[in-house]
Amino acid sequence: MSMLYQSQRAMRAKRREAMRRGVIAVLDIGSHKIACLVLRFVNSDDRPPADGVGAMAGQSSFRVIGAATTRSRGVRFGEVDTMQETERAIRTALQGAQKMASARADHVIVSLAGARPRSYGLTGEVSLGTGPVAECDIARVLAACDLPDFGEGREVLHAQPVNFALDHRTGLSDPRGHVGNRLSTDLHLLIIDANAIEHMLYCVRRCDLELAGIASSPYVAGISSLVEDEQELGAACIDLGGGTTGLSIFLKKHMIFADTVRMGGDHVTSDIGKAMQIPMTDAERLKTRFGGVVATGMDDREMIELEADTGDWHHDRRKISRAELIGVMRPRVEEILEEARARLDAAGFDQLPGQRIVLTGGASQVPGLDTLASRILGNQVRFGRPLRVQGLPQSACGPAFSAAVGLVLFAAYPQDEWWDFETPANRYPVRSLKRAVNWLRDNW
Amino acid sequence: MRPLIPRRNSVLPPRDPAPSIWSYRFQRIWLTPVFRAVLRVGLPAFLLVAGPGFYLSDPANWRGLTDRIAEIRREFGGRPEFLVTRLSIEGAGPELSGEIRQTIALDLPQSSFDIDLDRMLGQLAQIPAIARAELRLRPGGELDVMVQERVPAVIWHIREGIVFLDKDGHYIADLGARAVTGPLPMIAGEGANLAIDEALELYATAVPLGDQLFGLVRVGERRWDVVLHDGRRILLPSAEPGQAFDRVLALNTAQEILDRDILRVDVRDPARLNVQLSPAALAELRRVRGYNQGDGSE
Incomplete structure (x- = not known):
């Protein structure tokens, strides 16, 4: 505990230094993609301070000057699985963002999607x-x-x-x-999980970067996709990602609960791949292009060619209807949402004054999800897109970038945490001698 | 059958190669502002300074370079357009021309780049006979020396010799060095050169004396004596000598005072004219007076 306390304080110090230098990178390590945004801070003190206790809050304004996304490699369930692959993916994303920003980022704030949060x-x-x-x-x-x-x-x-x-x-x-x-x-x-942090830290170090902060991906997705009154009155954010689905509940502008379901859009893709016997890239294409979760009569007549070049004529010329595709996708999406519902119920979400649920993340773009989600999660469901931040390119404005944009907000307006306050002296055993000396000096 | 034509709508994942660790590091170094500044400004500046510096640190190279520069300059200056072949002197007599040529001592033909006109002008200013000099390089390789000669106005007797002075009292030459064009007024005495205009005025006044006038002598650096051929003197006052001289001449015209046997006429005090008689005249006067007195008394 004290170890982490120290390391978190060290990260806060690095974050302050990065803000003084003016450039910081945020890195959303997801299972499907790795997004990197480079921020430039403009140190202006005319911005009114934010709410809260405010040791770290509202320090400066910023602008996104670089953005890059790359296909994620070596990350499973939001945790680093193959370090070299992940390191390469981080390098790719960071190099692209640095090139766009034409500035060098030495400090990085990372979000972790998985690692079994509790x-x-x-x-x-x-x-x-x-x-x-x-x-x-x-x-x-x-x-x-x-x-x-x-x-x-x-x-x-x-x-x-x-x-x-x-x-x-x-x-x-x-x-x-x-x-x-x-x-x-x-x-x-x-x-x-501690080793998830360690693995991620190792990958970041291998890229010659300094870690200036870690955030939980459900938390930062909630920051960026919930509007202010939802955060105030109580709302849940469901971040439907590639490998995990993050849940976070906000009340009175604070996160009060976070959890992840270890299922996501990649499972839907693999279901399609297994059911249709097609490679994952084709399955991903089918999912994004023809996918859906509510079948209509029209979908029975819309045929999708499953092209392949295996050499088997019959295999290469199969056709499926869109209804079949939906029939494959829907049970998995239902399962994810039901699992999320179960987690929210376990957290006591039904006791909150506000019952708003916001769906965001890349997998929330599947057509017909609103009908399905309102059946499972209740009728106060809406889709959330990340907040607009200055300088964010159009390609990074979609719901898939909620966590990345939330990480930007987390970097610029951090919540006060425990380690932002000086620990009282009696928690430091090192200081007890000094205290004794002081006591002697005061009393004799 | 395997199709020979590739699929039209084949969707491959976008090519997204990871950069190698070295290209990644190089990009990060290149994006470092200090590194860029050093590479783009510091390194060229260092090369610009250090390369020639290293080359010239060898004395042989330095000498070779300076020799080469001198050679180029000499070659350029030695082109016929820049050669000065003639020295022409305007406004000076033959003796003065010779003196000028001797003084500036140009060895022609010479490049105009090597001719230091200011130094030559200084040398010309040293020649006493020149009032004003002007040097000009004319196209065609001609160095034009335009001088204004001092015109001898008086001859001045001093202890060291006899010299010519111009009308401002500047020394021009010794008597032997210059041919005299005509009769010049003669003056003598210390400080005479400071009052040449007064002397010339007196000479102009002395025209009625004709050949009788020998010269003027400055006495005590304040007044003039007019000396006649037979050694007789007219002592003039320091203030308004011309007027006093006029009075003496008028007296001469009226009473032919200078034809009489006197040694000097003294008009130093304008109110009283003194005349010094020669001893013979004085004796004669005394004799006549005595005779008369005797005649009268007797």
């Missing part, structure tokens, strides 16, 4: 001394949260204070300056 809600409570609540009190209450036993080989990815309560007043976003007796906080902790 959310924990923690509560901490401290009694306050005299005077208003200061920053050190916030650090104290954050440190007072009991860490759950999340097992061996797991690490904290996000630890965000989502709520502060002072005596009987709750729902404070920034308790500083208030006066009270007891301060309590709710902390959202997101845990992922």
Whole structure:
């Protein structure tokens, strides 16, 4: 824990340095594609500060100056599977983005889609001394949260204070300056597999880059595709990706839950490939060109040629109707959505005031998904596209880039996390000697 | 059967090769601003300085280069367009021309690049007989020296010899060095050269004296003595000597004072004219006076 605490603080320091230098890259490592955006920060202080406690919030404005996408290699279920392949894919994406930006990016912020995220809600409570609540009190209450036993080989990815309560007043976003007796906080902790971080870190290091931050892909997809009132009133974002489907629930502008379903669009493609006995590239083409999830009578008559050059005449001239294709795709999409529904129900999403569900990600572009999704997820379903950010090319505006754009927003307006506050002194055993010396000096 | 014609709508995944690690690193280095600045400005500047510097650090190369430059310059200056072949002198008499030629001592033909006109002008200014000199390189290889000669106005006797002066009192030449064109007024005495115009005025006034006038002597650097041929003197005042001289001449015209046996006429005090008689005349005067007195008393 303290290890990660240190490394997260080191990443924050690197991020600050990158913002001072002005150029930072964000890298969305997905199972289907790797997207890289290069940002240039314009250090202007005239932007009003964002909400929240605000140590890191709202630091500068930015502009996307480079964007590149490449086919993902060596990534499965949002985790690095083959390191050399992944490294090459990262290099390809980064080189393209750097070339477009004609600037060199030394620092990179990465999002991870998979690695079995798990959310924990923690509560901490401290009694306050005299005077208003200061920053050190916030650090104290954050440190007072009991860490759950999340097992061996797991690490904290996000630890965000989502709520502060002072005596009987709750729902404070920034308790500083208030006066009270007891301060309590709710902390959202997101845990992922430690070796996924290590593998990703290895690939990034091999590309001569410095890691300036890690974010969970469901979280950043939610940042970019949920509008502000949805984040405030409570909404879920379902990021239908290639290898995984990310879920994140937002309430009061904070993420309170994140999870992933280890199924995505690539599974639909492989289903098509297996059912039609065609290669994956052809299956991908069929899916994107003729795919759908709701069959109509017209689809029975629309025939699709399955061209191949195996030499077998009958095999090379098969035809299927579009209804057959839909019949292959629909069960898998239903399965993904039902799994997502089950995860949301387990998280208690039905208890939230807002029941809005936003579908985004590359697999959300399949026609007819809105009908199917409203049957499974309830009728408050809409499709989400990422927020518009300055300088983003048209090719990177689609729902497939929600996580990448969210990562840009995460880089520019980061949420305050636990490690942005100074740890109270009693958590540092190193300082105890110094404290003793100070005590002696004060009292003798 | 395997089709011979490739599929029309074959969809291959877009070619997306990964860059090699070295091309990736090179691109990153090339995008580093400092590296670019060094390569685009620093390196050419270094080569521009270091290459010739290294070449010239060998003294033989340096000498060869300077020799080559001197050679080119000499070849260029030695072209016939730039050769000065004649020296023409305007406005100077034969003696002065000879002196000028001797002074500037040009060895012709010579390239006009090698001729230092300013130095030559300085040399010409050293020649006393020249009032003003002008040098001009004319097309056709002619160096034109235009001088204005000082005209001798008076002859000045001094201890060292006899010299010519112009009307401003500048020394021109010794008496033997120049042919005299006509009779010139003679002056003597220290500081006489500072009052040449006064002397010339007095000479102009002295026309009625004709051949009797010998010269003028400056006395005490303040006044003039007019010296006649037989050694008699007219002592003029320092203030308005011309007027006093006029009075003496008028007296001469009226009473022929200068024809009498006197040694000097003194008009230094304008209010009182003094005349010094010769001893013989004085004795004669005394005799006559004595006779008369005696005659009268007796």
